[in-house]
Every structure is written in C-alpha cells, then in structure tokens.
Amino acid sequence: MEIKKDVNGKSIDISSLSRDEMEEMLTEYMDRNEALELENAWLIEQIRANKKKIYGTSSEKNMIDPDEQLSFFMNEAETFSDPEAYEPALKDVKKRHKAKGAKKAKVKNVPVKIVEYRLSPGEQICPECGHRLHEMKKTVRDEIEVVPARFTVKRHVSYTYACRNCESNGIKGTIITAPSPKALFRNSLCSSSLLAHIITQKYVYALPLNRQEQMFRRYGMELSRQTLSNWVIAGSKYLARLYGRMKRHLMAEDIVHADETKLEVINEPGRKATQESYMWVYCSGKHSAPCVLYDYEPGRGSKYPTGFLEDFSGYLQTDGYSGYNQICTDKDRKAGPVISAGCFAHARRKFTDALAVAGKSPSPNISQGIRYCDALFAIEKECIDDTPEVRASYRNEHSAPLLDEYFAWVKEMSSKVLPKSKLGEAITYSRNQEQQLRRYLEDGRLEISNNIAERAVKPFVIGRKNWLFCNTPHGADASAISYSIVETAKGNGLEPFAYLTHVFDVMSQTEGITDEQIDSLLPWSDEIPENCREGQHQ
Template sequence: MTKRAESPQPQTLDEYKTYSEALEAEVNKLKKQVLMLLEQSKLAQHKRFGSSSEKTPLNQLFLFNEAEQAANPALPEPTVETVTHKRKKVKGDRLAKFDHLPVETVEYRLPEEEQVCSCCDGKLHEMSSEARDELVFMPAQYKIVRSVRFIYSCRHCERNEESTPVVTAKAPAPAHPGGLASASILAHVMHQKYVESLPLYRQEQQLLRHGLMLSRQTLANWMIYASERWLEPLFHYMKSHMLLQDILHADETTFPVLQEPGRKAEQKSYLWMYRTGHTSEPIVLYEYQPTRSGEHPRQFLEGFSGYLHADGFSGYHKLADVTLCGCWSHARRKFDEALKALPAAHRTAEVAAGKGLWFCNELFAVERRLKDVSPEARHQARQEQSAPLLEAYLKWLQNAEAEVLPKSLTGQAITYSLNQWDKLVAFMQDGRLEIDNNRAERAIKPVVIGRKNWIFANTPKGAKASATIYSIVESAKASGLNPYAYLKFLFEQLPQLPNLHDQDALRQLAPWSTSLPDSCRVAPPK
C-alpha cells in the first residue's frame, strides 16, 4: 500500500497564514458539497414518501410583495353578519346523471287472493305506488355467433341449361377471417390492456374463469393482426392530417422491449408521442423506436412547420422550420424540488429557490386569468402582463447565477432557465401557444401507467402494434369517445371498405368525425 505524501509543515507566519486560508477554502468547499448531497438526499426522500403535488402552499412565498398579493381594492368591507344559503340536494339531481341508461321496471303487486280488506273483506284497489332505483351490474357474457350464408341456384337452369347461376347471400366481412375473434372481442381485449392497463396474462386468467381457454399468445396475435390490418391505415391518415397543423406537442418515454435484434434486453427503447394543440382536432400519435436519437422526431415530423412544444431534450433541435416552445412546468418543477430539499424552517425565507418559484407562479397566474379569452386577446395581455415578469426574471437569473453553487438543485434550476430561455419565451409569439407542455405529459401518462402493469413488450412488432393502438384509443378519449365502442365500430366498418386507403372513407371514421354514431360517444355528464 502506498503512503499518501504529506504536505510540508509551515515554518513561517506567512506560510501559516497561507496554510490556514487553504484549509478554510477546502472546508467551505466541503460544506457546499455536503449541502448539495443533503439536498439530493432530502429530495429523494420527498419523491419516495412525500406528496407528488407541485402546488405551492398558500402560506408560502407570499413574502415577496406580500401587500400587493393580499390587497384587493375591489373587495367590499365586511359586514357584521353574512347569511349563506345552501341548496338542498334532491333525489332527482342524483338520478339525472344516469338518465342515459336503460331502465328496466319490475312491478310487485298483491296476488288476487290477497287483495281483500282485513277489516270488512271488501276488495282492495290500487291507491298509489312507491318506487326505488338501483344501479345494476351485468357481468360480461361470451357466446359463439355462427354466421351461416345460404347459397341459391336456379332449378330451371339446373335441368335445362349448361351452366347454373349460383348466388350467395351477403354477410358482413369479418374482422379476423378464419379466426374466432369478432369485432367486439378484439375491442374488449384492446380496451382492457391499453385503456384499463390489464396485461394479457391477467386477461388470460380472467377468461379462464369464464371457461374460455385462450392463451396470452393468441390474444397477442389478435392485437398485432388487428393493428396491422385495420388500424394502421387510420393511423397514417391521422398522421397526414396532423402534419398539416402548425402547433404540435411532443414527448417521449422509455418502452422496454425484450427481443430487440442486436440489442440487450435491459437496453432502453422509447415510445415517442406527438399530439395536436388545443386549437386543432385532437390527434394523439405514438411511435416506437429503439433509441432516443433526434433523427426519429425529424423523420416522423417531416413536412411539418410551425411551433413544437417540448421539454429541454436536445433531440428536438434537429427539426427544420420549427420553432421550439419550452415548458415552464419543467422550469418551475426544478425550483419546486430545490425548495422541498431545503430544511422546513428555511422554505419560507427569501431563498433563491423560493424567488425563482415565485416568478414561475406569477407567470402561471397570468395564464389562468387568460384561460377563456381569444388567442388575440391572450397575446395582447401577455405583452402587458407577462413581458415585464419575464424581463425581471431574466435579470434575477443572471444575478443569482453567480451566487449559488452550480451543481446545487437551485443552481441547476437557474441554469435550466438560462439555457432554455429562447424556447421558454417562445410562447409570447402567438396567443394560441401554451406556457407548458402539460398536454403532452398527460398524453404520455397512460403509457407510463400501463408499463407499470405489463412491464415490457416482447418484440418490436408488438411494440409497434402497441404504439398504433395507443394512438387510436388516446385520440378517441381526447375526442370524447368511448374507446371500447369506437374500437368495436372500427372493426365492424373497416373490413367492409373496398379500399382501406380511401381518404374520404377514413375521414368519416376518424375520431373527430361528426359522422360517427352517438353510440361511440361518452354520454355528457349532467
């Protein structure tokens, strides 16, 4: 073992002074490192055991301009007594939300021999009635539907002609020719996995309890077949329509695939998500790719020009003719995490993390006030209300950057905002743009929830099918459709099309189409 070389001992007063300053500098450096590690430890503990909400408590961060925050000149002076009236709920209100359900009436009458008065033996008559309502659950039922097509010929031609015309009765084309899978069972299995996040192996066990022996491999084959044969043409139509828009959102998440050629099972694959903004038809599309290369969004979005909401990932920088819009939720989250990592006693003090969070909160408060105004009015109001906040925030960032440890959580939050500044302020260019990319994060969440249940995809083919199915069901949900009813409708209608690439026919079947039957739509809440 080698012995560490020891520093020579100071001999003179000046050497002692230099040695003391060096020790002090090293102690300060170590203190900063300890504080940084404590921050990371506290944040990890909070993420594991604490609340996931990023809302700022009402009793925090009001120390900045507290008088301006609390003051409301329009508020009337309080009176001695305040009288409030609370409307009493009645039974009819409770039942109104279920009035779209069918009603089965069961009547209970006295038998004829019991309709006798106990006092005088006279005949009783129906004076009135009382009723009660119950919500009834009907368990799933399975049955075999055997389609029989009758074939016809002409007796006269059979006897007298050389050839006999044969006519076969028409029947709807099946969703799975030569197989048992109907439109309803395909829609059910897809809905269970991609909407309810129920893995195929659990569906296999569920079917077994109904007396049906269908292996998970069979179910997986059905999913891949239905996706490739019927849903992919609709997916490509939706993609072509999406690329015509000028505002999109994007995000990506890991999507493990076990049997990826040339790659180890533990290597990360990705599901990329692209969706339209709130001013266009709701289209949500997913694409499976084995890597996180920026080439994937460049190829998928080829032909698109306009604004793209995204986080700070550099993979989107390769896009041409695209203005990237940063996410203020990401910027805010970093200050929120930095504040939560501080000791509780320091979270209400005027610390850098709190000041940065306050700026972000003020920008979001402006957006909440402008939620229901027109894009033109929103753009104008942002110039008047958000622009001064952004100017003050940038100046504060530049000053605070030199005062905090770069690798601390607060330092990382400040660096993020400075590095992303051009993208963070891009939302000021158009009133249709959003201040954050939460729309994309909400669309990627079902995949994350599903992934926790079924863990991985087995093959790239299965991963591609999953991306296609997620695209259809999430677009359906965004359009206010019932995903199961919509999938069933598609598997009934698509097999009847002479040409699956008929753009007019696909337009009628798209999730946002007004020609879809009401049975596909979710009943509006009362």
Template sequence: YATPSLLSQIITSKYQYGLPLYRQEAMFKQHGIELSRKTMADWIVRCAELFKPLYEQLHQHLLKQPVIAADETTLKVVESEKANSYMWLYASGADSPSGNIPDTATSNIVLYDYHNSRAGQCAVDFLQGYSGYLQVDGYQGYEQTQATLIGCWAHARRKFMEAKKGAGKKGSGKADWALNHIQKLYRIETQLKDKTVEVRYLTRQKKSLPLLNQLHTWLEKSVHQVLPKTKLGEAIQYCLNQWEKLVRYTLDGLLNIDNNRAERAIKPFVIGRKNWLFSQTATGANASAVLYSIIETAKANDLNVFEYVMSCLDEFSKPAPNIEQLLPWHFAKR
C-alpha cells in the same frame, strides 16, 4: 373467427384499461372460453396493420396543426439489443373538446411513435419538416427539428421545487421567491383559460412579460450567488439555458405556458406499462404505438372508444374502406 366486437373488447381492455393479455386469458377461461394470449397477441398485431392507414391520415392532419406538443418515455422491448427503447408522443389540440381554446380550428390528435432510440433524428423523421410551434421539455434532441421550440414552465417549476425540498432546514428563500413568481404567471393563465386567442396574446404582453422580465433579472443576479452544483444552482441554470424557449409562449395566444398537454397524453401509456411491463418484440411495440394512438385520439374527441374501435374494424372488413369518415371528428357527426 374474431368478430369486430371481440377484437375491440381485447384492444380496449389492454390499451384503454391496462389489462395485460395474460389476465384477459384468465378472465376468458373463467367463462369457459379457451383463448390464449398468443392468439390475442397475433390478433392485436394484425389489427394494428388494419389501423395503419387511419394512423397515417391522423399523422398528416397532425402535421397541419399550428402547435404540437411532444414528449417521450422509455419502453422495455425484450428482443431488442438496447437496454431501453422509447415511445415518442405527439399531441395537438386539448385533452378533450371542451378544453379547446375558443375560435381555433385545431384538431385533438394523439399519436405514439415507437423507436429503439432517443436520438433527435426520430423526431425529425416523424415531423417531416414541420415548421410550426413544437412544445417540449428541455431535451436537446428536439433542437434538430425545423420547428419553433416552446419551453415548459412546469419543468422549470419542478426544478425549483426539488431545490426547495433539498434545502431542508437551511432555508429555501431563493427557491420560494422563484416559485412564487412562477405561480403569478400561472394565475394569469388560469384567468385566460376560456379567453380568445387574441385576448390571451394581449394579456400576456401586458401582464406576463413584465413578470418574466423581473424573473430573468433575478436569475442573472442569482446565478452568481449560488453554487452551480446545488439543486438551486441547477434550477437557475436550467431557466437561463431555456429562457428563449420559456418566454416564447407569450408570442401567440395558441400556445400554452407548459407542456402538460403532452405529459397528460403520454400518461395512459405509462400507467399501462406498469401493468404489462414490456413488449416482447419491436413488432408488438409498433402495434401498441398505433393502437394507443387510435384510442387516445378517440378519447380526446369524446368518442365511445369501444364502439369507435369496433366500427373501424367493421369498416376495414369492406373491400374499399372509407378511411376519411373514420377520422374522429367526422365519425362523431355520423
């Protein structure tokens, strides 16, 4: 029989530290323990089923948050007919409790959702009519949701960086101007890092909006001076197309200037994928989505992940497990 501590060891080794099951199999063998990767894979799927009620509770809490950040990345599923499946990511709060904006009641939640598609309907189904703020990159699939979309200045800046690199010896005066202007917006955000929601809002109205208006005037002028097929032309057009969403972060002090919250939250999955490369089945991919969600949410709430997973599994073994007390912010107070 697998004990909660053994299962927690296997789960955290794979999903927190990116250790594939075949390597864990070899490590167990060094200690004289015969434990096949097939057995461990079956355990992981069964554990994910146990965690599903907790995942659903977190899902409902997430949908009550005023701001959600979203992103998606590819995933290879061997038994899928499609070349690429996708792991979608939805996060609220900050990367860690210390990163919370003062005087807010937002919860740190990180949830993964597996689909064999990148269709916008995937986000629609997950968000269940959510009408708060949704911070995303420029992917059009999110337009199908009922949320108010907030753009990402990190993506806009990245496109001007690409334009600068592509310019080479020809010079990158226009790209440099845009990058310097965007940097001014980020300097304001650095000063607002630990400020209240109200101060963030008022400062952006006073300092950020005039800079944004200057940048928009420059973009509208420059779009007629730059060839549209060049990297610089694409960067300018991206900003103009996304402009309404890019300036919305000034509407509420709860909002961020970019979608880095989601990009950082999805990074552990991307790093893990480099190690284990693919999921064999959709069932395995769904199990990974659940377990990554539990681990990344635990990390975001400053919990000891191994102890948290072990305690959850221990609670699940009871006839009537108390799911509510396993929510990270309740668990931390025990």
C-alpha cells in the same frame, strides 16, 4: 517546535512561518473548508433526492418531508378513513341533497329497467272493513345494477342455392350463396367487438393480455395470450390506415406538443434486452381537434423526432430536451422552420425538486422561484377561456413584465448558487431556456407549459407499470398505433370500445377502402355514429 499538516497533508513547522505565510495557510484552510462544506451539502442533497425518488410522492401538491419513511403497503380505505369523523344521520343526508334530479343526472344515459311491486288482487282487501283498496301513491327508489360481461358465439351460417331445373336439363346452372359479412381475420374466432374489447382493456384500462387470458378462461374460453397478441398486432394493420391519415392531419397543424418516455423491448434484433427504447408522443394544440400520435423508436436521439416531423412546420412545444434541438435549428428544412417553445411546468418542477431535498431549512430563493412560476400560471387561469387574440394581449400586459422580473432574478442568482445543487439546476434550466420559455407570448394559441403532451404520455406510463415491457418491435409498433387511436378517440369524446367496433366493422367489410372513406372514420369526423359517443353506447 509545533508541527502541523498543511492542506495537502504534508507536515510543516508553523513556528518557523512568517505572518504572511501563516495568513496564506489560513486562507487555504478556509477555502478548503468552504469547498468541503459545499461538497457535503451537495452529497446530502443527493441522498435526499434518492430517498425521495425511492420512497417519496411524485406529486408536487402534497410534498412530504423526505426524511419521513413511507409505508409500502398503503391501503386506500385506511388512508382516507377517519374513525372519529361525524357520520350524518339519514335525515341530515336528505336535507343535504335538496337538488331535484341530482341522482337521475348521474345516470341520465343509462337504460332503466322498471320493476313494479303491487299487491295481488286477493291482497287488495282492507283487513278492517273488507272493501277493495285503491292505489294512493307510489314510492320510487333507483339503484345501479351491474350485469357482468357476457360473451356469445355468433355462428354465421351461409346457405348456397342451385337450380334443379338447370341441372335436370343439362344447363349450366347458377350457384348463388346468400351474402354474409366477411371475417375480420381469415379462419379466426375474432370479431370486431372482441378485438375492440381486447384493445380497450389493454390500452384504456391497462389490463395486460395475461390477465385477459385468465378472465376469458373464467368465462369458459381458452384464448392464450399469444392468440390475443396476434390479434392485436393483426388489428393494428387495420388501424395503421387511420394512423397514417391522423399523422397527415397533425403535420398540417402549426402547433405540436411532443414528449417521450422509456420503453423496454425484450426481443429486438441487434440490441440487448436491457437497452432502453422510447415511446415518443406528438399532440395537436389546444385550439385544434385533439390528435395524439405515439411513435416507437429504439432510441432517444434527435434523428427520431426529426424524421417523424419532416413534414411539419410551426411551433414545437417540448420540455427542453436537447433531442429536439436539431429540428429547431435546421434552417434548410423543406417543410419550413420549426420554432421551439418551452415549458414553465418543467421550470417550476426544478424548484419543487430542490424544495423536496432541501431539508428543514430550505433556501428562501427556492420558494421565490416557485412564487414566480405560480404567479405566471395564475395569470394564465385568468385568461384561459379567452380567444387567442385576447389571451395574447392579456399576456403582454400582465405576463411580460413578470417574465422580465423573473429572468433578471434568474441571472442574478446564477452567480450565487452552486451549479450542481438542485437550486443551481433550476436556475440553469430557466437561464438556458429563456427564449423558449418566453415563446408563449408570441401566439395566444400557445400554452405556458407542455402539459398537453405530458398528459398524453401518462396513459402509456400507467399501462407500462402493468405490462412492464414489449416482447418485440412489432408489439411496440402495434401498441403505439393502438394508443394513438384510443387516446385520440377519448380526446374527441368517443367511447373507445364502441368506436373501435365501428371502425373494424367498416374496414373489414369495405374492399379497396379509399383515403376519403378512412377520413370518415377519423375520431373528429362528423360521420361517426352517435352511439360511439361517451355516455351513448349501451
């Protein structure tokens, strides 16, 4: 008697089994073994994915072996230095820089301070013969000099005048006060330029208010982060008028890109501090004036983009997140239909994610998926500068056949890969998003990817790494408005500090400012002063 256990762990005497029963048992064992191998492969893939998430690079360009441990303390100078690298001699450097005016071109918009070095009249005597020396030539050397930020208190002193003759004759005299600019905020030390500086430091250079508080203290000013926060929130009330007009402009477009990212708000009524809120971003298309709008919401549900885009009709390009489905499937919208367009950058990223956790022997199908995507992006590069009409024609000739081939391959692969694996996820994503991923063929103004919105999200994500969270919904809303203004200003070639200073100056001094006057302050307006342009403000 030979006792064995079956796949369910029960003891069985195999000597009593017939040939058919043994073949059936063997088949069960083989199926069980195959299932365990697939489960084991999936678990290994999940471990590699988690290791990459914790230790790996987020870039797709320089993916490293996920099994290699990364240093937490990478020093930039050590990383990019090469002790054995050849250091060119001065004469070699001079030979390499033959282009005339190369240095001047780098600082062409920077003011020049000329410092001349001459011999005194007494030193202009030849030591050999005693005759006077004459100027033979001059040598010019430029260098960039840094002048640290300098803060001054601007004290406004307004004088009031009265008529002594009227006073002496008992006549009700006229009292006249010399006109002076209005304060940005009542009884506040904050000026337009100071508020512009604070907003620029936080929302352009990601410098949190607590660090700005320390910086101001070193300059001799005691400005608490609470005061700075109050000013930013109060300043957002000025900027909210611009935000409203910018939204009206964006809703009139027929192509909008959208994305969203997490945000933690600590003191939000009715919610735990650990609950995730979201910052949504909406952008105009490539062929319109750059307009970027951020919108803070306490969740990620479909009601948020549906509410924000209630007046929009046209193409909505996203990464395929299901939260946008409701607005794209609603046939009874008053504003008109919204048509969903997909993102091939996300389709490609699914394959690169699979490659990153595949180990040393990745499936050739992963590389095949990446090659398809790269070929489609290569076609886009060839027509990137063409008009929308030419671009659409070029795509139909070159991209359409390749898309047919790609999606035929995707359908074939869907029955051959484990759905829960990373490769299976990549295949499923492309198959489910086929209609949206093909959409860019319909209009030459559409993009192959949603990178416009993803690039707009990045400044917020970088800032979030520094300040981590918002304290209140008011602060989150102020951040959304401030980010919208500075990112749109940057997109239209404006220098944020100079532009914000101009906006606060005009809005604080204009009573009953109209929508038409607000429109003249929008980042793409022709009425924006030239000194607000990048490279022009000094």
